[in-house]
Amino acid sequence: MKGKGIIPRLGTPVMVILWLMLLAPILFLASVPTSIAVQGLLSLVTLGLLLILKPFVPISLPLRFSMLAIAGFFTLRYWLWRLTETLPSPEEPISLAAALVLFGAETFTVGLFFLTALVTADPTEPKPPARLRLKDAPTVDILVPSYNEPDELLAVTLAAAKQINYPKDKVTVVLCDDGGTDQRCNHSNPDIARESKARRVRLQALCRELDVVYSTRARNESAKAGNLNSAMKNLNGELFLVLDADHVPSRDFLARTVGYFVDNPRLFLVQTPHFFINRDPIERNLALPETCPSENEMFYTTIHRGLDRLGGAFFCGSAALLRRRAVDEVGGISGETITEDAETALDIHSRGWESMYLDQAMIGGLQPETFASFIQQRGRWATGMIQMLILKNPLFRSGLSMTQRLCYLNSMSFWLFPLIRMTFLLSPLFYMFFGLEIFVVSSTEVLVYILPYLLIGFLIQNSLFSNVRWPQISEVYEIAQTPYLLRAIIGTVLRPRAASFKVTVKEEELDHAFLSPIFLPLLGLALLMLAGLIAGAYRWVAFPGDRTVVLLVGGWNLYNFVLTSYALRSVFERPWRLVKPRTAVSVPATLNVDTGDARTRPLSATIVSAGSKSMVLSLEGDTRDSDGKVVLNDTSIGNAIEICPSLPNAPDMERPLPATVSSVKSGIDGMTLTVDITRKNMIPASRLAAYVTYGDSSRWTYFRKGRTKRRGLVAGLAFVLHRGILSMPRNIFDLLSEPARRKAELQMDTDLPIRESSNVVPVREQPADPAAKTSDDEEGYLEVGS
Known part of the structure; x- marks a missing residue:
């Protein structure tokens, strides 16, 4: 068996x-x-x-x-x-x-x-983590390429990268900013130039506060490949981790991956799955059940494990650790096509280097939110793969094994x-x-x-x-x-x-x-x-x-x-707001509420959602203070509060976080409070969100394996055919009602429908400095953690 x-x-x-x-x-x-x-x-x-x-x-x-x-x-x-x-x-x-x-x-x-x-x-079996002695830990650069992403999104990703469990003197986090290049700052369009200059100043300040290296370049050449290559000119890490701007890493990323490079000196790549905290627009607009596995799971759960068995696991652009020497050997990240990731892997594989796929999701990313953005993304993937098929056909590429040729041919041909x-x-x-x-x-x-x-x-x-x-x-x-x-x-x-x-x-x-x-x-x-x-x-x-x-x-x-x-x-x-999304947490906290009489009243609460711009808290008990005065109610919008999370193993996260109440909803189970975080407090909010929401990779394992429901052939066919038949009158109705709906939306705002999602995954804390732990034989090892 x-x-x-x-x-x-x-x-x-x-x-x-x-x-x-x-x-x-x-x-x-x-x-x-x-x-x-x-x-x-x-x-x-x-x-x-x-x-x-x-x-x-x-x-x-x-x-x-x-x-x-x-x-x-x-x-x-x-x-x-x-x-x-x-x-x-x-x-x-x-x-x-x-x-x-x-x-x-x-x-x-x-x-x-x-x-x-x-x-x-015959896909590969799950791989155990390769243990890594602290004294053998190679230097690692963490590269976060960016172009036009919001500051708040970048702040969470960079904060999470800084929290990764690894010796601090051997890791460097770099923001590779292609939105603030000299070319854009001196653009002939004054609006683009002004925004680019402002972006560069903001992100430089963000990087200083997070102790992250800011990198940009003179010109926007060769897109993402050129951006990464430019940043690496000033870096000398033995390995480098690539993270898309919206791919927030868990703390155990390097602990689970670096050891494989120490064990195998011919390994150039460890690719991990891309897990997304939101649903893709087709999945959402088709109203597929939450138990229906996401589209990308077929590739990352089965196909990429099969590619790994045949020696053809390839670089997917993010959530991947690469060996710098192998990349330098082919002249850096490849940029002849717009699919720089797979192209780079093809070039390095042809030099005899080996790759590996580790089926352990350790990033939480974002899918495109709209159908148009989704199509733009898939169009780029399709174009790049067909470019590779034409310009770098694997069947005629020397240095590849027969199975590697077939793996690449399979991956490229799919996009036809x-x-x-x-x-x-x-x-x-x-x-x-x-x-x-x-x-x-x-x-x-x-x-x-x-x-x-x-x-x-x-x-x-x-x-x-x-x-x-x-x-x-x-x-x-x-x-x-x-x-x-x-x-x-x-x-x-x-x-x-x-x-x-x-x-x-x-x-x-x-x-x-x-x-x-x-x-x-x-x-x-x-x-x-x-x-x-x-x-x-x-x-x-x-x-x-x-x-x-x-x-x-x-x-x-x-x-x-x-x-x-x-x-x-x-x-x-059709937007759907999930009551308990994939990023739901359960973190005890104390709220210090400013009631306007020069006093603050503490209340017990639970953080159920944490982000860099806003947070959601639940209060199940009484909202009165010891004197019997009501501290929070439906009229508290605009009140100033302080959030004091309780994380004993992360004392630096327990600092009071100022916020402003933006929404209060009372129900039979208590009160739900939504608060806004000002830009002034974005950094501590981002650090907290990175730690409690994205820090534990077991959360993504739970969703990948625990939230899927099998459908047999007959049941699956019946499901699609039934949905297809029902969609016919709905399509006609929605097309005919679109003009009237647009007119109505100009006059009033609409509430989002609510759908139940998954249960909350409890936050599992790690020691404040896991890298300092030692094993029983007094030989220091890097701990995996979660």
Whole structure:
């Protein structure tokens, strides 16, 4: 059983040999011709075997290989059947051209299936922390690149970086500010120049107060790669940790990662997962349940562990520790493409260095808040990966192992999905609109070839990713992105060096419902699918002899329309405020309330949310003082208070924090108090927020593993189809009511709907100076902590 020592873990060469040994009999069996009846029986047997094996796939490596081999056999058999028996005659060149486009897309998905099977067949097991002697601890630079992020966001990230558990004389935190460069400060636009100068002054002051190094440069060249390279010219740490401006690290980040570099001198990278404290806009706008795993979990929980097994774990831009010597060997962070992270990993891998993926989330980041920002981010990723595929194709890159080539090819090729997805969406319309014969097939062949092939694909996806992705949710995500990313992909293919880096906006304020300004392409796609249904209805009436074909192709188009209708919900921005968000805490505190009579009254409270600009506290008991006077009530807005948190193991956090009451809500369980923090007190508030909210990585482990609920294949399909059908009238209503809603919003503010989320994860404190601890053998080790 996997992970229990009954079978040995397979090394990369052994696994490749096994795949090659399996390939020969699979190819032979797949090419054997059979009758329709035999093929039907074969389909039933194949589906039956996969259903029997499915429950054991997560726990048994041999059975997982068996399931993939069976699915691979049927997939190849389907592909050979499509190639040899279903393409139209060359005497119909237009139909043949349309059919070849569809067959080409299917061929791509078949190839990607085998690549994905190779990557995900045997993901690495969780790794224990590598113990690190304090005397062996290498020097580390922590780099936080920034461009246009708010000061308050940067303050929390930098404060958390300063709190990381590591010998203080061996770590340097650097803010790499690309928003205050000389080029921007001397910009021809006076508004840009003025704001850039002011930003530089503010951030320099922020860095002085936090004891952080401020770095900027003369010109904004090569985007993030150039920013990091410029900062590193003045640094000499043996390792460096890259953190996006919104990626707040936990205190145990270096304690869990640095030891691997000491143990393995050829290791250049330890990549960790990106965990997000908010939901992405598609997840939110589709109203997916909180128990539905986030999109990125499929990559960070399963796929990247598979890449790690094959030696292809790559740099994801943040939450990663790198060896400076390896990066210097390739001339610094690579900048030929706009995906500098994966490109850097590719360049270093080709020099023979090794990488590692550690499946332990130790940062809390922010997803883009709006659909437009989400699309901008994904467009940058897609563009960069296609640039790499064209300019630095891994298949022809010397120095890479065969499995590394396949890993990179798999990761890059995935981003061609807009071309493939659009082909699958438009193919039924070739027949509905123009009567083109996109494949030659009977209804019986549909039942014994096409339907089993689709079901097998769904079964494999659900088996490999059942813990991290519900069935068909990824298809909805892809459809939502397709009309936007398609243009970026085509533009990159035509002009691979013309792409420009666009920074994703973070910490946007989504305080009201609205229709995304980029809604038209996705709406147009949905209307096109609807037009296909209307054309199908016309063909049903006008051409009675073609009703079998209309029924088959129309069913495909109907399925596409349902998924597209559900995906269209992504453009209707709907803010949800969670009562207990992922950053909820439970920290005892004392409130000193200024009642205006030259006296302060202490009250017991609990901090339930901490940030650099505001905090939320709950008071369950009486809000009267010892004299019986009411200290806080619904009229206390504007009152000055002091927050005194109780953190015995972090005495520097217990200093009084001045604040002003901005909201008071009374309920049966007590009172909820929201307070504002002035910029003057932003630094102590940021330090407190970094410690109590982001300091313990076990919080993110809890959400990644404890807040997911499996959905079987049937339940998952039913969920998506049901949501898709319900979305049709909702889409019409929201589109028609948008003008009236906009007019109403100009006249009044709207309250945010509230949704329940997860339970609070208690704050687990660490000693004030864990690095000073020693083990029983008096050999000083860096403690992991949480």
